[in-house]
Amino acid sequence: MPIKAILTDIEGTTSAVSFVFDVLFPYAASHLPAFVREHADRGDVAEQLDAVRRDSSEPDADVERVLEILLGWIAEDRKATPLKALQGMVWEQGYQAGELKGHVYPDAVDALKRWHQTGYAIYVYSSGSIQAQKLIFGCSEAGDLSPLFSGYFDTTSGPKREAQSYVRITEAIGLDASQILFLSDIVEELEAARLAGMATCGLAREGGELAGHVTVESFARIDPSMF
Incomplete structure (x- = not known):
């Protein structure tokens, strides 16, 4: 699918x-x-x-x-x-107070905007709280990116290295797991998502390979239609 x-x-x-x-x-x-x-x-x-x-x-x-x-x-x-x-x-x-501005890589900003315009639903799963996630993207150096996202998940869904967490997220999103592409720089997280049935893509911004997963150095190299 x-x-x-x-x-x-x-x-x-x-x-x-x-x-x-x-x-x-x-x-x-x-x-x-x-x-x-x-x-x-x-x-x-x-x-x-x-x-x-x-x-x-x-x-x-x-x-x-x-x-x-x-x-x-x-x-x-x-x-x-x-x-x-x-x-x-x-x-x-x-x-x-303006003392903090969320950092988001320019290639990620461009891709997230492009994917949103294309019609992909975009979600976040981070160990940081949902509130913290919203702040990083809502008060980012690139402006308010929050309209790009359909939802947020944190450790209340479970640990990021456990497959059951991704099963819960899949159920919350309401799609088949195979219709969800998970992006991370941690191979154990990618493995857990794959065990739950998701497609995976690893980010290795300094180069290298996340073993067993498609690995790229930039969001510009990710084409969701190829997964």
């Missing part, structure tokens, strides 16, 4: 890994403590702080202890859903 939807990763695929690790993470680490202390009683923030307590098996942790846990998770790049949610809230303030 022909490809009807494209599901793309962000880090290393549409956007530079360095933007996440050298800009977003340090910004969150710097601003998270003040944000949490100021908004700890706000409903959505309190919900995530309680989730940190549950995930760390420290149900009685006070706000300062929760902050210690969160900063430790940032340092080890843990894919923890409450951390991602809180980071997204902090980043939202940064984007709104």
